[in-house]
Amino acid sequence: MMICKMYDSSLLIIYLISFLASVLGAVCGIGGGVIIKPVLDSFQLMDAGTVSFLSGCTVLSMTCYSVVSVHVKGDSRIDYKVSTYLGIGAAAGGCLGKCLFEALNRWFSDAGRIGAVQSAALFVLTIGTLCYTLQKHRIHTRHITGKSICACIGIILGIMSSFLGIGGGPINLVLLYFCFSMETKVAVQNSLYIILISQVSSLIFTAVKGNLPAVRPALLLGMVIFGILGGAAGRRVNSKIDSHTVNKLFIAVMLIIILICVYNFVQYM
Numbered sequence: 001m002m003i004c005k006m007y008d009s010s011l012l013i014i015y016l017i018s019f020l021a022s023v024l025g026a027v028c029g030i031g032g033g034v035i036i037k038p039v040l041d042s043f044q045l046m047d048a049g050t051v052s053f054l055s056g057c058t059v060l061s062m063t064c065y066s067v068v069s070v071h072v073k074g075d076s077r078i079d080y081k082v083s084t085y086l087g088i089g090a091a092a093g094g095c096l097g098k099c100l101f102e103a104l105n106r107w108f109s110d111a112g113r114i115g116a117v118q119s120a121a122l123f124v125l126t127i128g129t130l131c132y133t134l135q136k137h138r139i140h141t142r143h144i145t146g147k148s149i150c151a152c153i154g155i156i157l158g159i160m161s162s163f164l165g166i167g168g169g170p171i172n173l174v175l176l177y178f179c180f181s182m183e184t185k186v187a188v189q190n191s192l193y194i195i196l197i198s199q200v201s202s203l204i205f206t207a208v209k210g211n212l213p214a215v216r217p218a219l220l221l222g223m224v225i226f227g228i229l230g231g232a233a234g235r236r237v238n239s240k241i242d243s244h245t246v247n248k249l250f251i252a253v254m255l256i257i258i259l260i261c262v263y264n265f266v267q268y269m
Contacts, residue, residue, distance in 0.1 A: 001228075002079055010045060011219065019226040022062040026234025027241075028250045029188030031195040032227065033059040033161075034169035035253065038122060038260040043114055044267065048115045049105065050213040052165025053206065054223055058200055061224040062231035069235055070189060078210040083190045085147045087197030089154020090161070094202045097162025102211075116268035122164050123261035129170040130254040132178070133247070141181040153179060158198050170254060184243035 017039050019031075025032025036055040041048065070076040101114075108114050132139070144150065153175060160167055172191040176182045182190060206212055238246070 011045065011222065014219065015222045018058050018223040019230040022058065022227045022230025023234040023237065024249070024253055025059065025062055026066050026192070026251060027089075027188075027238045028170075029164070029173055029191035030170050030250070030253065031059045031126065031172075031192065032062055032230065033195075033226075034122070034126075034164075034166040034257060037165045038119065038257060038264055040056060041119065041264050042134075042260060042267065047213075049101070049117060049211075050215060052101075053213050054215060054220060055165055056202055057220060058223045058227035059195060060199040060203060061227040062110045062234075063192045063199065065228045065231040066188075066192045066235055067196050069232070075239075077189050078193045079180075079182075079190055081185075082145070082150055083193050084197075085150035086154040086157065086190075087194045089151035090158035090194055090198035091154075091201035092151075093155035093158020093160075094162035094198045095158075095180045095205050096155070097159040097189045098202065098205060100159065100163050100264070101165075113268065116265055118164055119261045119264040119268060121160075122166065123258060123265065125160065125164070125171060126257050126261065128236070128249065128253055129174050130258070131241065132174050133251055133254070135176055139178065142179050143179060143181045144179045157194070161195075161198065162202055170250070175191075182248050185238070188238065188246065 021032040021035035021039070024030070024035060024128070033055040036058055037051055040046065040051045040055070044055075070078070089191060104114055106119065108117075144153075157175065160171060172194055173184075174186050176187040176190055177184075178214060
């Protein structure tokens, strides 16, 4: 009952988080789940599995809008020869990541411990992403074209993003920079396309296994709607700023996520 009352008083805040995260996700190509997941975890209104599901649905709506939008406007810079295989691999890896999460859920009797593990893993991942981003001008990049290698890279992306419940996140951009030598704005579009494929498969996998959590329709629908609105706003912002500004915004978001992960880990422990 207490949780239900907290939902009633927090819906607008959750909608606002979904909107702002989707704006940043569309601008930076990180999907938004990497923001929504740790922020909602910090509220401790729902268990980790429910937060991951809601985050995934919000990200799915935002990425769907963003990918369709660039096609309608004739502004698509998606490299389908690369990103489709990355997306397929991410879809397969996403199923493995969910199985890993379910195994962890059975292992720990305390749901808070699961949140602590996810927070710690996301902290390490974000630190690594930030370090690479700050030094990427000194790092020699690759230009991978092999389909099987792309699929394998996608599997790694899928496992990490699904287990953490972030939908894709900053690790997509790092691998697109390093493995495929993509310029920032090109990487943003390709990242959102990969996240879209992996999120569709993730939702189907969850539904088939009968693991859909019981959530309030108003909460789910509101987050999806604000995810789309955030995606629309983010597309406009992205079109008006250059790649250097996108990089600076991305770094700022990573710093915020690191602080939230530390807070969540302490709270869960």
